Amino acid sequence: MDLKKNIQKGRLPKHVAIIMDGNGRWAKKQGLARTFGHEKGTKSVREAVEGCANLGIENLTLYAFSTENWNRPKLEIRTLMRLLVSSLKKEIKTLQDNNIKLCTIGNLSTLPVKVHKELSEVMEKTKLNDRMTLTVALSYGSREELINTVKEISVKVKNNVISPEKIDESIINEHLYTRNLPDVDLLIRTSGEQRISNFLLWQIAYAELYFTNTLWPDFNKEDLYQAIIEYQKRERRFGKTSEQIS
Numbered sequence: 001m002d003l004k005k006n007i008q009k010g011r012l013p014k015h016v017a018i019i020m021d022g023n024g025r026w027a028k029k030q031g032l033a034r035t036f037g038h039e040k041g042t043k044s045v046r047e048a049v050e051g052c053a054n055l056g057i058e059n060l061t062l063y064a065f066s067t068e069n070w071n072r073p074k075l076e077i078r079t080l081m082r083l084l085v086s087s088l089k090k091e092i093k094t095l096q097d098n099n100i101k102l103c104t105i106g107n108l109s110t111l112p113v114k115v116h117k118e119l120s121e122v123m124e125k126t127k128l129n130d131r132m133t134l135t136v137a138l139s140y141g142s143r144e145e146l147i148n149t150v151k152e153i154s155v156k157v158k159n160n161v162i163s164p165e166k167i168d169e170s171i172i173n174e175h176l177y178t179r180n181l182p183d184v185d186l187l188i189r190t191s192g193e194q195r196i197s198n199f200l201l202w203q204i205a206y207a208e209l210y211f212t213n214t215l216w217p218d219f220n221k222e223d224l225y226q227a228i229i230e231y232q233k234r235e236r237r238f239g240k241t242s243e244q245i246s
């Protein structure tokens, strides 16, 4: 299968976000412990990153660990954090070779020191890369992000930096973790679950949603291309009529 040739270069989403789900179920199907699914899932991360970069997509955001995921068993959390550090060490070359900048969103202060340190290093090394921005959502929750945004704006209102009447969409955008990113155009979720799980609630207001039954460790470039092709078939009306669009 070569789906790439069916993608129209001029109509690519500017921002693709992925809820990478199904690692645990993938492992269970093979009779393995959940952590093997997470390990295999790192290969799919590379597929998605390289696939998006090769197509010319400018922004890819991956949901790697939610604020709610802190409620998982301690051992699983430790494995996920360990995998994160080792993948970062391993993938720095892929990022550099493909001219990709790494960014993060989320409440990073809650992450282990080692993860924090490794992330800062990779972000520093890749900060001038400009082909694609890869944003990893870590200890991310959309509600936490919105609470943080409200707090930051409130302080500015209190200090007379912003007047309440001036608060609009752009002021809110500027205070979100995603302040440097455009709105999400295409949101993909793997594993058959059809929910948002506290991911980018504000930013997906007009995103096209794409759900696939593929479990994340099985996800590859062809699956990504399939999602982009489906996205290009959709008519994005943004509240207007079909006639107005064409």
Ligand code: IPE
Pocket: 020, 021, 022, 023, 024, 025, 026, 064, 065, 066, 069, 080, 191, 216
């Ligand atoms: C996604 O896979 C990875 C994370 C949420 C960290 P899951 O671990 O949620 O896998 P399932 O949904 O239990 O199969």
Ligand code: IPE
Pocket: 019, 020, 021, 022, 063, 064, 065, 066, 069, 193, 195, 197
């Ligand atoms: C969402 O997946 C979070 C990530 C993919 C990192 P979950 O597997 O944690 O979501 P729920 O709990 O099934 O909604």
Ligand code: MG
Pocket: 021, 022, 023
């Ligand atoms: Mg899950």
